[in-house]
Amino acid sequence: DQQVKQNSPSLSVQEGRISILNCDYTNSMFDYFLWYKKYPAEGPTFLISISSIKDKNEDGRFTVFLNKSAKHLSLHIVPSQPGDSAVYFCAASQAGTALIFGKGTTLSVSS
Amino acid sequence: NAGVTQTPKFQVLKTGQSMTLQCAQDMNHNSMYWYRQDPGMGLRLIYYSASEGTTDKGEVPNGYNVSRLNKREFSLRLESAAPSQTSVYFCASNLGGYEQYFGPGTRLTVT
Numbered sequence: 001d002q003q004v005k006q007n008s009p010s011l012s013v014q015e016g017r018i019s020i021l022n023c024d025y026t027n028s029m030f031d032y033f034l035w036y037k038k039y040p041a042e043g044p045t046f047l048i049s050i051s052s053i054k055d056k057n058e059d060g061r062f063t064v065f066l067n068k069s070a071k072h073l074s075l076h077i078v079p080s081q082p083g084d085s086a087v088y089f090c091a092a093s094q095a096g097t098a099l100i101f102g103k104g105t106t107l108s109v110s111s
Numbered sequence: 112n113a114g115v116t117q118t119p120k121f122q123v124l125k126t127g128q129s130m131t132l133q134c135a136q137d138m139n140h141n142s143m144y145w146y147r148q149d150p151g152m153g154l155r156l157i158y159y160s161a162s163e164g165t166t167d168k169g170e171v172p173n174g175y176n177v178s179r180l181n182k183r184e185f186s187l188r189l190e191s192a193a194p195s196q197t198s199v200y201f202c203a204s205n206l207g208g209y210e211q212y213f214g215p216g217t218r219l220t221v222t
Binding site: 006009032034036041042043044045046049089093096098099101102103104 | 169209212214
């Protein structure tokens, strides 16, 4: 059974608009969440993370929101740029153990 | 710093052949990981090594073996390759916390 779910396989957004990528999880023991970005033929690169003791973390154009009661997190990208087009993976960890990844969402930003 | 390096980048095997995927990191990280990525499946953990001298199974270990040769190097061996092992393999490392750093991947095809 999937513990980390990204239910939208793809998302298309216009340049300058907001991109919202969603992630749901089932294990209430997860205490840390991460977003990774992956371009074709490259390895995933770390984007932003959030601890379960927080509900928001910002880094430039990227903001991650965590709703623990709903077991839901989202990544907001504002404004979206064509270079943001990539696959985005949500990942979760419990007490520093191995990361559990979602299946990914392909973001396409058109100019 | 090269970060995490993987060799080879591409490999084609016939069913039943064996091979070893190599991974090295120059960041003095304690923990190293092997993942596979299949279309629509996200990244799934095969094996990991929390520290030099230790290895543990992940979600999908069957058909694989690993060796933590030293602190820098972590290899993945396929003893008898099967078509189901056609995938992209990623090695990652970290200091033992949450954020992992990934290599560029090895694209393996088993015919």
